[in-house]
Amino acid sequence: MLGAAVHEDHLRALPEVVMRIVEAGSWASDEKWMLQFWAGLLAASCSSTGDDKSASAFVDLLSQLKVLHMRILSAVAAKSSKVSGGQGTMYTRPLKWNAVDLMKFSGSSDLIKLDRELNYMADIGIIAPREKSAFFQQMTDTTIALTNLGLQLYARCNGHRGTTQNFYGIAVTSSSPVSMDR
Numbered sequence: 456m457l458g459a460a461v462h463e464d465h466l467r468a469l470p471e472v473v474m475r476i477v478e479a480g481s482w483a484s485d486e487k488w489m490l491q492f493w494a495g496l497l498a499a500s501c502s503s504t505g506d507d508k509s510a511s512a513f514v515d516l517l518s519q520l521k522v523l524h525m526r527i528l529s530a531v532a533a534k535s536s537k538v539s540g541g542q543g544t545m546y547t548r549p550l551k552w553n554a555v556d557l558m559k560f561s562g563s564s565d566l567i568k569l570d571r572e573l574n575y576m577a578d579i580g581i582i583a584p585r586e587k588s589a590f591f592q593q594m595t596d597t598t599i600a601l602t603n604l605g606l607q608l609y610a611r612c613n614g615h616r617g618t619t620q621n622f623y624g625i626a627v628t629s630s631s632p633v634s635m636d637r
Contacts, residue, residue, distance in 0.1 A: 467505025479518040498614035530560035532609040549600040581605035
């Protein structure tokens with residue numbers, strides 16, 4: 456998280472952000488790694504001036520996600536290739552998973568539920584839009600790509616306060632965004 460990268464003596468966060476993180480994080484899950492994401496978001500919300508209002512949007516976003524969502528987000532962030540788009544944005548190259556991979560990384564064996572939850576993640580903007588399967592048709596494989604928002608959320612939940620590109624070790628380029636077509 457902040458670790459040795461802290462150069463300021465005193466870091467502050469907006470009191471309402473701290474209160475929302477403690478409140479939402481205490482109800483989120485008993486799983487230690489999920490609580491680490493809340494702690495990371497708290498660390499990323501701190502600055503020497505204590506006026507980072509952007510943290511509120513990430514608190515709102517994380518409070519809408521379940522453990523299953525964060526497992527998928529974490530796995531895609533770890534396994535996918537990152538690409539710098541224009542104007543400081545980033546995306547991941549689409550990652551194709553079969554049903555076995557998806558069940559392994561998500562911790563769920565209900566493929567219909569997983570399809571619905573992936574659609575939810577696309578609806579809130581943390582993964583790229585995806586083809587929706589037919590009604591009650593069990594998916595056999597899927598393609599998942601994190602959006603700039605998904606990458607920012609993951610970086611912040613890991614306590615990163617700098618640029619998203621810096622967190623992922625990507626140089627900022629002026630290349631065009633990656634197409635999410637199959």
